[in-house]
Amino acid sequence: MTDIRDDVADAFFAFTGREPDGIWSAPGRVNLIGEHTDYNEGFVFPFAIDRRTVIALGARDDRKLRIASAFSEELAEHDLDDLTPDALSGWSAYPLGVAWALGQFGADLAAVPGVDIFIESDVPVGAGLSSSAAIESAVAVALNDVWQVGLDLETLAKVGQKAENDAVGAPTGIMDQSASLLGQTDSGVFLDCRSLDAQVIRLGFAEAGLAVVVIDTHVEHEHASGGYRERRASCEKGARELGVSSLRDLDEDDLPRAQQTLDDETFRRVRHIITENQRVLDTVRTLRELGPRAIGDLLDASHRSMRDDFEISVPELDLAVEVAQSNGALGARMTGGGFGGSAIALVPLESVSLLQVAIDGAFAEHGFTAPTTFVVRPSIGAQRDR
Numbered sequence: 476m477t478d479i480r481d482d483v484a485d486a487f488f489a490f491t492g493r494e495p496d497g498i499w500s501a502p503g504r505v506n507l508i509g510e511h512t513d514y515n516e517g518f519v520f521p522f523a524i525d526r527r528t529v530i531a532l533g534a535r536d537d538r539k540l541r542i543a544s545a546f547s548e549e550l551a552e553h554d555l556d557d558l559t560p561d562a563l564s565g566w567s568a569y570p571l572g573v574a575w576a577l578g579q580f581g582a583d584l585a586a587v588p589g590v591d592i593f594i595e596s597d598v599p600v601g602a603g604l605s606s607s608a609a610i611e612s613a614v615a616v617a618l619n620d621v622w623q624v625g626l627d628l629e630t631l632a633k634v635g636q637k638a639e640n641d642a643v644g645a646p647t648g649i650m651d652q653s654a655s656l657l658g659q660t661d662s663g664v665f666l667d668c669r670s671l672d673a674q675v676i677r678l679g680f681a682e683a684g685l686a687v688v689v690i691d692t693h694v695e696h697e698h699a700s701g702g703y704r705e706r707r708a709s710c711e712k713g714a715r716e717l718g719v720s721s722l723r724d725l726d727e728d729d730l731p732r733a734q735q736t737l738d739d740e741t742f743r744r745v746r747h748i749i750t751e752n753q754r755v756l757d758t759v760r761t762l763r764e765l766g767p768r769a770i771g772d773l774l775d776a777s778h779r780s781m782r783d784d785f786e787i788s789v790p791e792l793d794l795a796v797e798v799a800q801s802n803g804a805l806g807a808r809m810t811g812g813g814f815g816g817s818a819i820a821l822v823p824l825e826s827v828s829l830l831q832v833a834i835d836g837a838f839a840e841h842g843f844t845a846p847t848t849f850v851v852r853p854s855i856g857a858q859r860d861r
């Protein structure tokens with residue numbers, strides 16, 4: 476099997492006629508639990524997966540940023556002297572947005588050289604597995620090294636989020652970049668999105684004879700517009716009407732007051748956030764006390780809350796979750812921002828093949844596009860590979 480890093484080094488050479496200064500990579504993520512809680516200053520518990528974006532990068536002797544990739548014909552070229560978020564668009568807004576955002580976090584962009592970058596990735600795009608955070612994080616660690624900016628991984632997560640918010644225009648939280656940068660093998664990243672305190676917690680799935688199966692429905696989602704933005708606005712409205720700065724300030728004792736104060740739809744949005752925060756805490760505690768086989772019910776409850784209260788699921792995701800639950804999964808839920816993308820199922824190893832066959836059959840029966848199912852392993856976060 477060829478190593479994607481060799482391919483990227485070769486492609487960089489074909490693109491520039493020289494060897495790169497180095498190779499860096501960053502993973503996509505699966506969110507185990509804690510959905511839409513990040514921008515409400517709540518709790519999330521994602522893990523980095525064994526699908527990565529790999530980049531080769533080399534400094535130039537002028538002020539140009541040139542970016543090519545295996546997934547687009549477009550060669551993006553931009554001058555460091557007029558790098559503003561408004562000037563960026565298309566897929567290159569992710570890497571170029573990171574270069575700009577590093578300047579917002581202290582890099583002296585007037586003093587750094589231009590760079591050539593070649594990008595390749597095996598994180599599926601549009602699957603809700605954070606292919607965009609993988610690009611941002613790989614570029615962030617590489618430029619941080621080559622430009623000698625000296626930022627830590629937690630700050631690089633903020634850089635990636637700023638690129639996504641201001642250059643791409645998606646009002647997303649800090650979860651995906653944190654997972655991609657802070658992830659560790661066999662572990663999840665339990666993040667308090669208010670304090671940004673991150674704890675790496677061992678998941679122990681393989682030891683317990685479990686696998687996480689991703690079911691990519693191929694239903695496309697888009698965070699820069701539509702439902703994601705509306706859900707965020709509903710949460711802000713709920714917080715405002717309940718007199719708190721963010722929904723993080725509420726817990727289950729506040730639900731009766733929330734129900735009396737808010738319209739029904741806003742109440743259900745708020746209830747999802749309050750109960751989901753609690754489920755993240757319960758998942759971490761259950762994992763520590765009883766091990767991974769005991770967290771399935773929390774995953775199931777999270778899916779119900781996203782389906783019924785937050786209303787971010789789609790029929791394909793609901794079907795994937797139901798079929799997984801009735802074919803051996805200990806728990807299953809949609810993962811990521813919703814409105815499409817992927818579901819995950821926590822499955823005993825011996826049931827993985829059966830589950831894949833059952834999912835394929837059920838999707839065909841419903842006339843849905845054939846999904847892609849594959850196992851993911853909790854993996855190391857962004858790093859320099861060579």
Ligand code: GAF
Pocket residue numbers: 506509510511512513514647648649650651698811812813
């Ligand atoms: C997307 C966003 F990018 C994250 O910040 C998070 O809000 C997630 O949706 C929902 O939990 O992945």
